[in-house]
Amino acid sequence: MIKSETIIIGGGPAGASCALELKSRGRQAVILDKEAFPRSKLCAGWITPAVLRDLAIQPQDYPYGMLTMKRLQINVFGRRFTLPTRQYSIRRDEFDSWLLGRTGVTVFTHQARKIHKRDGSYIIDDAFSCKYLVGAGGTFCPVYTALFKDIRPRAPESLVLAMEKEIPCSTKDNLSRLWFFEHGLPGYAWCVPKEGGCVNAGVGGSYSGMKKKHMSIRSHWDSLTEKLENLSIDSRECSAPRGYAYYTRQDTGPADLNTAYLVGDAAGLATVDMGEGIGPAVRSGILAARAIADGKRYLLGSVRRFSLRDILLPGRA
Numbered sequence: 001m002i003k004s005e006t007i008i009i010g011g012g013p014a015g016a017s018c019a020l021e022l023k024s025r026g027r028q029a030v031i032l033d034k035e036a037f038p039r040s041k042l043c044a045g046w047i048t049p050a051v052l053r054d055l056a057i058q059p060q061d062y063p064y065g066m067l068t069m070k071r072l073q074i075n076v077f078g079r080r081f082t083l084p085t086r087q088y089s090i091r092r093d094e095f096d097s098w099l100l101g102r103t104g105v106t107v108f109t110h111q112a113r114k115i116h117k118r119d120g121s122y123i124i125d126d127a128f129s130c131k132y133l134v135g136a137g138g139t140f141c142p143v144y145t146a147l148f149k150d151i152r153p154r155a156p157e158s159l160v161l162a163m164e165k166e167i168p169c170s171t172k173d174n175l176s177r178l179w180f181f182e183h184g185l186p187g188y189a190w191c192v193p194k195e196g197g198c199v200n201a202g203v204g205g206s207y208s209g210m211k212k213k214h215m216s217i218r219s220h221w222d223s224l225t226e227k228l229e230n231l232s233i234d235s236r237e238c239s240a241p242r243g244y245a246y247y248t249r250q251d252t253g254p255a256d257l258n259t260a261y262l263v264g265d266a267a268g269l270a271t272v273d274m275g276e277g278i279g280p281a282v283r284s285g286i287l288a289a290r291a292i293a294d295g296k297r298y299l300l301g302s303v304r305r306f307s308l309r310d311i312l313l314p315g316r317a
């Protein structure tokens with residue numbers, strides 16, 4: 001049996017931020033992740049200044065490609081606005097792997113399946129044991145299923161479906177483009193520039209909203225690819241996008257239980273307006289670590305519920 005004071009299940013931004021904060025406070029932690037890093041993660045890779053602040057990252061110190069997006073084009077109800085902003089884009093395989101390496105904690109490649117409590121310790125798959133357990137395993141986190149699904153039920157209305165692909169693009173205007181509510185989509189489509197001549201294009205929206213209107217996310221992807229042709233993106237590059245589901249914020253119950261904590265997507269913390277999940281994952285990971293280290297309540301009050309205000313008013317972000 002491998003023992004650690006804290007075990008974090010999931011080494012994405014939520015788990016890595018929690019591990020880094022615990023380590024900086026002299027507390028012992030290990031991470032279990034079902035995949036060896038670098039691993040692929042579906043995501044547009046848009047990060048806000050708040051993420052860099054919380055992680056104490058200076059863009060110039062990041063060893064991989066980080067693009068600063070200074071302009072944002074918003075398309076809504078047939079109108080187009082271009083606004084100044086200050087946001088960043090990264091590639092998740094690089095970013096997550098770098099964050100995880102930065103923690104300096106031991107990472108086991110292990111898919112956690114069975115979790116139970118014995119004599120005050122959490123036991124994972126009869127192979128790992130800990131006093132504090134952090135569920136950072138994303139939407140399908142086993143800590144959520146084992147301990148939280150009845151006390152923090154997930155509301156179907158907060159489920160988001162998203163589909164995306166990274167595509168080569170010769171347009172180098174570094175403009176981030178968003179299209180809201182096109183063709184009745186209860187959400188938005190995006191085209192986010194990346195370092196190295198690529199964009200991440202995608203669509204995302206409320207699952208229940210699409211179901212009510214008998215829409216499929218795939219049909220919205222097809223509409224987006226038509227727009228991308230105006231950016232000289234070959235429609236053949238848009239084949240085989242990949243989809244994923246996650247939950248936006250709804251505090252239906254506690255995200256802690258005795259000495260177990262849920263962070264990031266496992267807790268369903270993405271912002272309600274934009275489905276931004278990296279910032280809430282990072283902040284909640286740090287808050288859980290502080291709760292463990294200081295013996296205080298795990299409160300999610302400082303995890304942002306909305307993104308748009310800070311994106312549109314970059315001075316405040």
Ligand SMILES: Cc1cc2nc3c(=O)[nH]c(=O)nc-3n(C[C@H](O)[C@H](O)[C@H](O)COP(=O)(O)OP(=O)(O)OC[C@H]3O[C@@H](n4cnc5c(N)ncnc54)[C@H](O)[C@@H]3O)c2cc1C
Pocket residue numbers: 009010011012013014015032033034035039041042043044045046047110111112113136137138139140141142162163164202243244245246263264265266270275276277278279281
């Ligand atoms: C298409 C798409 C685009 C998005 N774009 C953005 C964006 O641009 N900006 C933004 O802020 N957010 C975006 N999001 C949301 C964002 O990706 C997530 O909110 C964020 O990744 C949550 O981080 P996390 O650490 O909680 O979970 P994850 O990043 O999902 O990490 C969870 C980790 O847990 C591991 N794991 C899972 N199950 C187990 C298990 N049983 N045992 C061990 N390990 C396990 C996984 O391998 C994974 O490494 C997007 C989401 C999608 C689907």
